[in-house]
Amino acid sequence: MTQEQHSPLIHPTRVGRYEVRFSYTFGLGGISVGLLVVLAVTGLLLSFGYRPVLQDAHMDATVQSAYPLFLRSLHRWSAYLLIVSSFLHMVVVFVHGAYKARRRANWVIGVVLLLGVVALTITGNVLPWDLSAQATLSVVNGVLQAIPLLGRAVAQAFFGPTLAATLLRAYVFHVILLPFLLIVLTGVHLWRVRRDGLSEPEES
């Protein structure tokens, strides 16, 4: 009974014994996928209790009863861990040189995914509309305004004319656009992993 015969979709058709050792990958890619699933589920549940409107957002995000709080905490921690795990995943992939030749494209997709994760975390941090949201927006504003020539226009496009618009945009980015992008690209990323196989450690 070899791996090949029972490989579910997300696995490569063949996995070598060396590649599957925990100390080789630290399971970081898999952990990232798992965190993504947790984020999707908790995010969906959270969205039932959140209104992206200025007067309600903060109130909705500060409900202290146990269940919403736990959901929020899970969501927050998953997001933080996802940043860490996907960054470390990138480091591991780099160290193993697993981005070469046919795996080039997947590295590029992976970088896009990492940026997507950061963008999701940023927009997500805006949603409670607290001081942290404000601080985040100030940093984002600084970065966008720093773009030569286009800075002001880009910042205006992102922030919109009013604070309410800013909040709503962050919300739409956070719950629709970016998740869609992230899920699709993660699918492609995994498919490429399956197709290309896991990178094998090279004997020195």
Place this chain on the structure above:
Amino acid sequence: MPEIPEELRRRIAVARAKALGEDAGDIPATSVGDLDPQAVPDGSAPLAVGSTEMPAGLLERVKAARRQAFENLGPVPERNTVPKQDVPRVTPERIPVTQPAPPASAPAAPAAPAAAVPVEVPAEVQAATPAATAGMSLEQAAETLGMPEKLLRRSVDAKARALGVPFDEALAGMLGGAAPAPASAPATPVPAAPVAPAPAAPVPVAATTETPAVPAASTAAPTDTSAGMSFEQAAEALGYPEELFRRSVDAKAKALGVSFDEALAGMLGEVAPAASAAAVPVPAAPAPAAPVPAAPAPAAPVPAAPAPAAATPGVETPQAPTPQPVASQPVGVMSIEEAAAALGMPEKLFRRSVEAKAKALGVSFDQALADMIGTKVAVPSTPAAAAPAPQPAPAAVVPPADVAVPEAEPLAVAAETVGAASTATEDMPAQQTGRPTVEVKQLYRVELVTAVISAVILALLALAGPAPVFRQAGGAADPSKIPWYLVWVAQLFAWMPRDAAGFFAPLLVIVGLFAIPFVDKNPGSHPSHRRFAIALFGIFAAALAVLTVIGLINRPGGFGWPWS
């Protein structure tokens, strides 16, 4: 005019009042409990639960009205203007091309419609409206093809639009009636044909007019009557747009370094020996006796070809049309290399594909291969059983010329054994190096353990450190509340001019990350072979970390340097 329920009328009145800025408060609520009267005037409060339900009976009335409306619409109008009764049907010679198992399906199809509607149209009429008569009605065509009519209609429509021809003509074309007429007409001196310069294919017309009583299964397609197959015919037979097909053949020719014609022949399934035997070095590839799925061979299996004997003078008329075995056997024993070559696919890829199919269906490799090539291995039984007996009618049976050609010798290649097939998979990554692959259980175990541990850690973190929410945004921005993953950017802002910190540094990071695999040309992957790259990347990662730490320590309200 149906009566508007009172409640609905009231709601309309309220809405109207609101729209006009009038006071809606004095509009009386009519049905108690149906609508929260408090909710309406300013619209701020949500409607009471249940208020959106329709008044009793309204739903039924709406449904009835909708049903009525649909009934009033009547049947969907046919876009084919030809009355069904006037249309003799033509066997869609080329249609089986797309069907994997022609022997089984083709004979059955033409029989049914033919039996249903006897052909009564005189030849003159047909000649007058070639396109129309050559084709069958859309409905019949759909039935014959086993396609939903709607789908076929859309398809024909699209084709008609694309080619700029009328709908009927496009239909005829798709059914194979409107073959490249100029090419085939001379080869098939059929009574009705001369009058028809239009795409209407002469042969099918002849078949149907001359022998009306017979199931009009004409196999004497243009492709069959001529010794070779012109490029256009091939394209049409395959159902590809000509331009696409031409490009495809071209590409193949270039790839293999052969001439266009040879490539075409190859794609049609002609193997080299057969091609030479045909002794027709004309661009037209000898008609495909040919194994490959693409080949119009499926036309052959339709055995009953009641065309007038005169129509195909050059062809012998053997008693029993037994083309199927000839056509299919080569397919059955075709080796994977040949099949791959014929399909123009890399062999490795094709082999993998066949394997996957075999596994999925739980059949042997050979069987899957045969299946994919378009014929069942166990072919011999089916055609004999399924093929309708050749008509004893006056018309001599025209054997599909291509199939009867003897030089279409079975590709004498031994079928691959399963064992051979399985060894062929050894070119895959893990085995290439001769390294052991893991058992699936082992992989699952690692994943499960990782998942469980991660989940536990995550849950503990969430319980121990609830997500912080600060007071509502407002007032001056508080830099101490910048989330940790942005602190490095904020720290850059503190140290650098705005443009550098906000734009060039992040740009450098992002572009650098994207560029890594394209810049790093070192083929080695072991860390000891790539010290420089790893050092560079390490500096980058360390810089991020250090910036973050410094930012966290130094931010206002933070910890501050311990020594300051």
